[in-house]
Amino acid sequence: MPYHTGATTAWPRILRCIAILTLLYGAAVIGEAVSTALIIWPLRRIPKIPATPGLYWFWAIGCALMVAIGTTLIWGAARLLRSASHHLILVGFWTLIALWPVGTLISLFIQPALGYFNLLMASVLHGTARNLFPFLVILLLRAHRLR
């Protein structure tokens, strides 16, 4: 293999792929949060779907956080596309991953009726499937930094 080919020349293309997919991912996160917010809006006493006020506040705060994270990811992806700075993407994805166990813990307190085992299993399976892309991006960006 020639010295100048390989991972060094592949990195700009890999970073562009990361940026474009992060852009889509961020948009999807915002879209999901908005569609959930439309279901639970407004926070009323007799809601459309049966839930306790605590659960409603949990969902509402979750939606607001997801919109903020999605916006950070889109902004970070745009910056990566322009200037190869990936700090905002890392902030967005680390926040998303950190919120996963926090959300699970709060769910365990708010919805004990669903059963601890069921909630934990659902959180592990659903959360892992959702957070693999953020993990992959974080590890690839780390490999890029250490190259």
Add this chain to the structure above:
Amino acid sequence: MEPQLVIPLDGTDQPTTSWPRILRIVAALSFIFALIATVNSADAFHSIIKRSVSQGSLSLRSISVADKYQASRGLLAIAHVGIGVFMLVAAFRLWRNGISYLPVMMAARLWLAIWLLNIAVPLYLFRQSMLEYISSRALEGIIAAAFPLMIVLTLREYSKSHPQP
């Protein structure tokens, strides 16, 4: 005096040190993805079978669009289980030898093809509620498909850098 382009004796060869690390990341995360995808699809298939059994025999009633949808979902879930098992083995082999990336790439592509069918079939069967469907399921689908898509794109870059005879 003009600077000379030289390879330092003690310097690390960047192209050869980056890819093994990337392939290890891809292999490990693909293994986890395949495991989760297989369990999720097997669970989905199990619940479809349970629902079909509770609704009774198809020969006793007319086949509705919902039945067709359930049948297609069942078939796609079986396909996802098969691809998940294939990807598990492929990711494990890639982790072990660090060379055989093609099976992982193929498994990710197959997973994406089934994912596309999973979106296309309900759009075809329930045309009238397309907008509602796109706003709910498709957004979740994009989040789920981002990982295998990134795997395919990364391995495609690897195959460009390491053309095989």
